[in-house]
Amino acid sequence: xxxxxxxxxxxxxxRIQKARSKGYGFEAAGTLGRSFYSRRNRKFRLGFPLxxxxxxxxxxxxxxxxxxxxxxxxxxxxxxxxxxxxxxxxDRLGGWLMQADPVTRSLADNxxxxxxxxx
Numbered sequence: 247x248x249x250x251x252x253x254x255x256x257x258x259x260x261r262i263q264k265a266r267s268k269g270y271g272f273e274a275a276g277t278l279g280r281s282f283y284s285r286r287n288r289k290f291r292l293g294f295p296l297x298x299x300x301x302x303x304x305x306x307x308x309x310x311x312x313x314x315x316x317x318x319x320x321x322x323x324x325x326x327x328x329x330x331x332x333x334x335x336x337d338r339l340g341g342w343l344m345q346a347d348p349v350t351r352s353l354a355d356n357x358x359x360x361x362x363x364x365x
Contacts, residue, residue: 307343312353315346316361 315323323346330341346354 308350308353311344311346311350312357314344315350315354316357320346 318326327341327344327346330337330344333341
């Protein structure tokens, strides 16, 4: 003779142990539990894995160019870029990358306004 409460308890313990071995944990209704964060249940993410770092690098590069442009002034900056473009090898590439585009000019103007107002 076995107690039905003990049988129910043992069945529940077995079920919990099986779930724990699969990576599950206690999950209340309407919450995100361990099963949500397991790799098996993640949805496939569309997009390129390198897109976010490339965009971050472009934004950081534009900010650095704008800081140089604001610090040196337009004429001195353009002279340095022209010197780089007149060089050989990677200097030409650097000169091409460091050209002041409209976004860089606008950002440099905004930095100058900010420094003028808050300095």
